[in-house]
Amino acid sequence: MPFMSFFSMYNKSFIYVFLSRLMIGALFTLQFLLASCAMDDAVSEPSPFVPTVQRQPTYEVEKVMDVVYGYGYGYHAELDSTIETALMLDIYRPTGITSPRPVYMFLHGGGFVGGAKSNENIKAMGEYFASRGWVFLSIDYRTTAHIGQDVSKLAPQEWINMALQNIEENRSAQFIAMYMAQRDAKAAMRWTMANDEQLSID
Structure with a gap:
């Protein structure tokens, strides 16, 4: 029984660590995807403060x-x-x-x-x-x-x-x-x- 009890505790600890790391990995993945979406938005809708230049002479x-x-x-x-x-x-x-x-x-x-x-x-x-x-x-x-x-x-x-x-x-x-x-x-x-x-x- 003591051995089985120790084994059960070990399994619970292992499962806890595994699930914790899996959750952390999922959070990092979600954060990366959200950041990628934000970057895509930034590219498709440039800020009005980003300097722009022209191909043809435009200004005095x-x-x-x-x-x-x-x-x-x-x-x-x-x-x-x-x-x-x-x-x-x-x-x-x-x-x-x-x-x-x-x-x-x-x-x-x-x-x-x-x-x-x-x-x-x-x-x-x-x-x-x-x-x-x-x-x-x-x-x-x-x-x-x-x-x-x-x-x-x-x-x-x-x-x-x-x-x-x-x-x-x-x-x-x-x-x-x-x-x-x-x-x-x-x-x-x-x-x-x-x-x-x-x-x-x-």
Whole structure:
């Protein structure tokens, strides 16, 4: 009898655990199905606050040029000196829209040697995307054109030493400009995030 009693208690415990786990599994399954239904509803009926863009030019474009997003040291040819220089960007945005818009941050190419936001093709890109509902930011950043004889303020000394000692002579300035450019890109990103409401971006 004691053995049978123990066996009966064991069976009851096993059945209790089994049913409990089965119920928990059923609840998780139900929760998953409900969540899936909710996701389907969200897809079929998008929120009015979700930014939308157009395939065709739809909006007039407002342009704000040469907005200062930060400062960095650079060579000034007229002064023949390395001084603090304003870093600028251009804003292209659709007019007549108050809801938050998607933002397109564009940094021109040029291998850290050249390039500028004033390029006509880049201006055309700004017009293209802004007319379809985007806020387009065209970023200028420092290149080798901003490097003079004094490079001490342009990058950490370790970076400068590596550029001067381990990089080919005709590429050392490009290597230093690489550091400057990535710093400027981060500054532009911080400026954009700090001014998201003013820019009406999502």
